[in-house]
Amino acid sequence: MRIGELARRAGVSTRALRYYEEQGLLTSDRTLSGQRIYPETAVERVRLIQQLFTAGLPSKTIVRLMPCIESGHASPEAFDLMAAERDRITAAMTDLAAARDALDRMIDIAHHPTPEHCPTLRDPTWSPYEAAEELGQGAAR
Structure with a gap:
């Protein structure tokens, strides 16, 4: 054919x-x-x-x-080869699961930001303009 x-x-x-x-x-x-x-x-x-x-x-x-x-x-070598491939696949699955878990954490942080993970939520907030104004007022006194 x-x-x-x-x-x-x-x-x-x-x-x-x-x-x-x-x-x-x-x-x-x-x-x-x-x-x-x-x-x-x-x-x-x-x-x-x-x-x-x-x-x-x-x-x-x-x-x-x-x-x-x-x-x-099947020879013993064939079984060893298949077992090695299975181990390789298992290791890749473990790595992928770890990557998925890390991504899940990032998604959770994005949905529920906290001051620990998001600098803009930290108190007190600081601005370079506010700091400059405070320095200017302090010098006039």
Whole structure:
């Protein structure tokens, strides 16, 4: 099947398919005029690649996992690789949660400003003009 047909059946763009080929995730044959031709099994492979991307795996990791997927036998290295990716994702989630919490605090401060967080609410308020007037009056006495 040609690239447009594969894209339609797998639910991805032709650009995504070209990217998968560049990354070594997908292969095609070429016609004499240079058009890509894919086997019927490419639909399932593209769907699997999409699932792996959805799981947060980068293409370089997917390439390393493909031999295990194709053979149906996961090696200890494949499990270690997936565990490392899970740890990476967990760390990223922790960082994102901390960023979200910090943003929540800033939103709360913006909604409920206090003198502690907002200098314009502090007493006594000070103005350079008031200070100048006080100095001028003090010198006249």
